[in-house]
Amino acid sequence: MILAILLSALAMTLIVGVRYLIVSGAFAAATRMKHPGLYRGLDPQMRSEIVWSLASAAIYGIPAGVVAWGWHNHGWTRIYTDGDAMPLWYAPLSVLLYLLAHDTWFYWTHRWMHRPKPFKLAHALHHASRPPTAWAAMAFHPIEALTGAVVIPLLVFAIPISTTSLGFVLAIMTIMGVTNHMGWEIFPRFMWKGPLGKWLITASHHQRHHELYGCNYGLYFRHWDRLCGTDRGIGDFARDHARAAKRAAR
């Protein structure tokens, strides 16, 4: 039994680690094409981002592996495979519920980690990326990684979700984690400017967090930041991009 749990955790670690390498690698390559020079001189930083991210993959893999094992062998969790188990309209709702719950957890734990002691201990590492790159998506201290790793494994016990919808949630989680750190906007303007942009978080919003620290703590949505007065609007990549273009031209 212990061996089966260990193997499950190992499999999950591999999945999370490989998924990270593929997605971050793809967006880092896109960055090289779109903004050559943006990551120039950041090689040592990117190496450390990759090492810490892979360490985080192992931490993410453990609770995920235990829960996956329990789901498979003992019917734990409220994950369902049968498409008829819930009406179809519930699928998008479940995705939204997961994102809202994760965002809430992230906002408050992140805000807590910006208090001086927890910051030094658990969160300074993530902010050591200056400016962050597409590889920084999971560059967390093990304590911070642990706070992130338990969210989905706990939520699957509380909120019913289909395997497909769960896949969606994980894909959104991965893509937003990477794109929020990569130093430019990949999403269409309406997602970060205008009425919708007031509620959604993309790179321009999280970039401000890395620039100013004590604000913009959210993960997917801006409502907690706006409600709690910690939203400082969205940043602007123009200066970084002009500098990068100059470096690339040299």
Ligand SMILES: [Zn+2]
């Ligand atoms: Zn932070």
Ligand SMILES: [Zn+2]
């Ligand atoms: Zn960040």
